[in-house]
Amino acid sequence: MSGEPTDGDGEMLKEAVSLLAHDIRVDILLALLDGWAGVHTEPRGYAELMRAVGIEDSGKFNYHLGRLRGVYVEKVEDGYVPTAAATALYRAVLAHRPTERTTRTGTVAGGCPNCGGTVAERYERSFLTVECTECEAWPGVTYSFPVNGLRGRTGGERLEALTTRASHHVGLAQTGQCPFCAGRVEVQFDPEVDWMRNGDVPPVELACDTCSWLVVVGVLTPLQHQPRVAAALTTVGAEPPLDDGFETTVDRDPEGPGRLVVEVQAEDGVTQVAVDDELTVRDVRVRAE
Ligand SMILES: [Zn+2]
Ligand SMILES: [Zn+2]
Incomplete structure (x- = not known):
């Protein structure tokens, strides 16, 4: 201020x-x-x-x-x-608990959802970060986590609490409501950012217009909270919650100018979701394999 x-x-x-x-x-x-x-x-x-x-x-x-x-x-x-x-x-x-200064580093054995490897845990400035020490496929999570939530939880329980909390907040935010102040959340999904060149999946930014809450996540994280998308993913054997590391590709929609198609490859088939730049779902298709 x-x-x-x-x-x-x-x-x-x-x-x-x-x-x-x-x-x-x-x-x-x-x-x-x-x-x-x-x-x-x-x-x-x-x-x-x-x-x-x-x-x-x-x-x-x-x-x-x-x-x-x-x-x-x-x-x-x-x-x-x-x-x-x-x-x-x-x-x-x-x-x-602003008068207490808490920092923490540690490891959680077997915590990686991708490879089951050891997860490194770091807590500073009210942010809890977890990342795999053994693979690159799981991008890990950094999210604001109240220090009170560290109390009485083991490493594995903290990891689960962090991912559940972040997922619920993103689920509410993608409906347009801030999980903290109920203000309006802007969803930005820019098809023109770098990913077209380096092949990565474009990030989605969700930002509150009032209270400074902001997250940047992979496209699948907010999309899977939409019932149509969740149902389609479940059909092909990819039941939510799925993390950002799940196999996803994004391309321009040949049938809809300005739209993108998010394609998720799962065990029993492929789910295709056509979205606009505010991540509004235009079409959902399932192809069994
Ligand atoms: Zn791993
Ligand atoms: Zn807010």
Whole structure:
């Protein structure tokens, strides 16, 4: 963020974060979030909340509660409840534990989905990276993974949790919705990038227009979340989830200008998916072999 906010979001972010810069306000929020279980939790009454925060000066308490109201605290019939923004912030801090610095390196034996080889694991700046030490066919995964998710999981369980998480997020994003902020996701699939020369499969970029979420994945990763494509892949014996290393070729569609055909070669046949540059599926064909 720049020092001088230039748009509405900058001002809003600054105001929302600044509101929390007071011990009493933080104590009020933590008291409301203590034992909070969504809509099932009873609101906390004024006197009860004041007692929980441990303040005797009601003028002071009232002032700070008032500052939070409408942003992080809402008054309902029987007392006070945290807003969705308060619970989201609470969850973000518990997930990412920003005051703890965690880095990790290690290996997971037998973790490669392609060759069953040893997978190297690296955790830094909240990104978990896994890659095979024995083959090139599996491209591995780098994805943001809350540090909280490392706790209580073995290496193999972390690897599975990472790929499942990334896949679910991409599945939601390819419908046009950001998995974090519900904002609009732009899907970009550029047929003109390098891949035409080097023969690789072109990447797909999914980017949120609001919150900075962005991933670049192989074309099969988002496509297989579309029911028609998933059904066709299953027919030829390639049941999703398939990783980026699965045998895929991409060519221009001779029958549709500006379209591409993604072809997946599987055990029992071939699936062909015609898509446009926003990855909208135009046609799906299956050829049994
Ligand atoms: Zn491998
Ligand atoms: Zn977003």
